[in-house]
Amino acid sequence: MDIDILIYKGLILTPNSHTPYLNPGYLVITEGKIVDLAAGDPPESLLRQAKMTIDARDKLVMPGLINAHTHAAMSIFRGIVDDLPLDNWLKCIFSLEKEFVDEEFVYWGSLLSGIEMIMSGTTCFADGYFYEDSVARACLKLGIRAVLSQGVIDFPTPDVPEPSENLKVAENFLKAWMGHSLISPAIFAHAPYSCSSKTIKGAKALTRDYKTLFFIHAAETRWEVEKVKREYGETPISYLYKLNTLDEDTVLVHVNWISRDEIEILKDTGAKVVHNPESNMKLGSGLSPVPDLLKEGIIVGLGTDSCASNNNLDLFQEMDSCAKVHKGFRKDPTVMPAEEVLSMSTCYGAKVLGLEERIGCLEKGKDADITLVDLNHTHLFPIYNPYSHIVYAMKGTDVNTVIVEGKIIMENRKITSLSIQDVIENVILLSKKIRKWRREWDSNPR
Numbered sequence: 001m002d003i004d005i006l007i008y009k010g011l012i013l014t015p016n017s018h019t020p021y022l023n024p025g026y027l028v029i030t031e032g033k034i035v036d037l038a039a040g041d042p043p044e045s046l047l048r049q050a051k052m053t054i055d056a057r058d059k060l061v062m063p064g065l066i067n068a069h070t071h072a073a074m075s076i077f078r079g080i081v082d083d084l085p086l087d088n089w090l091k092c093i094f095s096l097e098k099e100f101v102d103e104e105f106v107y108w109g110s111l112l113s114g115i116e117m118i119m120s121g122t123t124c125f126a127d128g129y130f131y132e133d134s135v136a137r138a139c140l141k142l143g144i145r146a147v148l149s150q151g152v153i154d155f156p157t158p159d160v161p162e163p164s165e166n167l168k169v170a171e172n173f174l175k176a177w178m179g180h181s182l183i184s185p186a187i188f189a190h191a192p193y194s195c196s197s198k199t200i201k202g203a204k205a206l207t208r209d210y211k212t213l214f215f216i217h218a219a220e221t222r223w224e225v226e227k228v229k230r231e232y233g234e235t236p237i238s239y240l241y242k243l244n245t246l247d248e249d250t251v252l253v254h255v256n257w258i259s260r261d262e263i264e265i266l267k268d269t270g271a272k273v274v275h276n277p278e279s280n281m282k283l284g285s286g287l288s289p290v291p292d293l294l295k296e297g298i299i300v301g302l303g304t305d306s307c308a309s310n311n312n313l314d315l316f317q318e319m320d321s322c323a324k325v326h327k328g329f330r331k332d333p334t335v336m337p338a339e340e341v342l343s344m345s346t347c348y349g350a351k352v353l354g355l356e357e358r359i360g361c362l363e364k365g366k367d368a369d370i371t372l373v374d375l376n377h378t379h380l381f382p383i384y385n386p387y388s389h390i391v392y393a394m395k396g397t398d399v400n401t402v403i404v405e406g407k408i409i410m411e412n413r414k415i416t417s418l419s420i421q422d423v424i425e426n427v428i429l430l431s432k433k434i435r436k437w438r439r440e441w442d443s444n445p446r
């Protein structure tokens with residue numbers, strides 16, 4: 001057997017219900033897949049056969065994290081407008097996008113975000129934006145896995161100036177990337193308040209034809225609920241249900257405002273949810289009743305949302321916030337235990353993205369998407385329970401090495417595919433024009 005990488009002497013968190021830990025353990029990667037993992041030290045013969053070995057003593061070896069919702073290119077808008085409610089925030093963001101977003105902006109912004117995600121242990125993310133071909137280009141450059149959704153919305157956008165063309169552009173994107181190993185294409189209808197029922201139904205029909213995922217922001221704010229109720233006589237989730245757009249391949253992002261009856265709808269249809277606690281808190285949008293959704297067996301993944309509303313992509317920080325906000329809100333420390341919160345960023349995230357056969361845990365036959373975390377930090381001593389450390393004590397900067405489909409994309413905190421400095425210089429160049437716009441916005445907000 002050819003062995004590409006042998007990781008050994010590590011604390012391996014699978015986390016599989018039969019054998020959650022191997023300590024120490026070893027893991028064998030061949031042709032992008034995990035072909036073996038076991039407790040103890042590897043036999044000498046394996047060490048001799050391996051083309052590359054990673055001595056993982058003092059490291060936690062865990063599944064790569066899955067960020068189930070972001071808009072990667074928006075990292076160039078990080079901190080441009082803070083402390084506004086969603087409707088006013090969007091007004092500013094939409095006019096910024098009209099002014100500045102083009103293929104190059106999306107490429108450099110996605111590279112910046114991709115680097116940030118890799119450096120904080122994320123191996124797969126779900127994106128929705130414009131010019132998704134440029135996001136794909138950035139992902140392939142970095143070697144990170146992604147579910148990329150071409151955005152559709154009923155007003156002119158930088159990549160689709162004529163909104164009646166948006167489904168055609170989305171379909172072309174699906175055709176271009178269908179069947180790719182690292183990139184899964186999908187469609188993202190922006191929201192029930194920004195897309196007509198015709199656009200939403202058309203987008204969902206396309207994703208059904210291509211057997212791929214349909215994403216939509218839904219029930220994010222009270223403002224949205226009232227607007228949708230006024231226009232369609234229904235609250236957002238019931239409205240999407242009546243449009244026949246909810247099924248197991250639908251991903252509802254946010255779901256902060258949901259009734260008991262609508263929870264039943266999600267149960268019956270199998271629609272999935274992505275929770276973005278930090279973005280929701282920052283925009284004051286509301287809080288999804290995630291403990292209730294999980295109790296009902298609804299699959300919920302974790303996302304950061306964009307850097308314009310978070311303002312970082314560190315899933316370790318997001319997990320910490322996720323666990324604590326629900327405990328605090330419910331005055332109940334037993335809700336959202338660390339193990340379940342980690343599942344939202346690993347195996348549940350994989351299910352949300354339809355990738356559960358390939359990623360989400362460390363098991364024989366799964367793709368080798370692996371994050372190695374350096375445990376040799378004072379804030380990580382002593383270790384009684386790795387789940388507790390991951391959710392409550394680790395930081396993204398503790399991540400040491402990241403592997404996607406058996407390829408090392410960060411080694412000892414060095415991104416292997418490109419010069420970070422080059423990306424930063426290009427982002428600074430783009431931000432100079434935006435800075436001028438920002439000064440004008442401050443003096444005359446539109």
Ligand SMILES: [Zn+2]
Nearest residue numbers: 217253305306
């Ligand atoms: Zn979003």
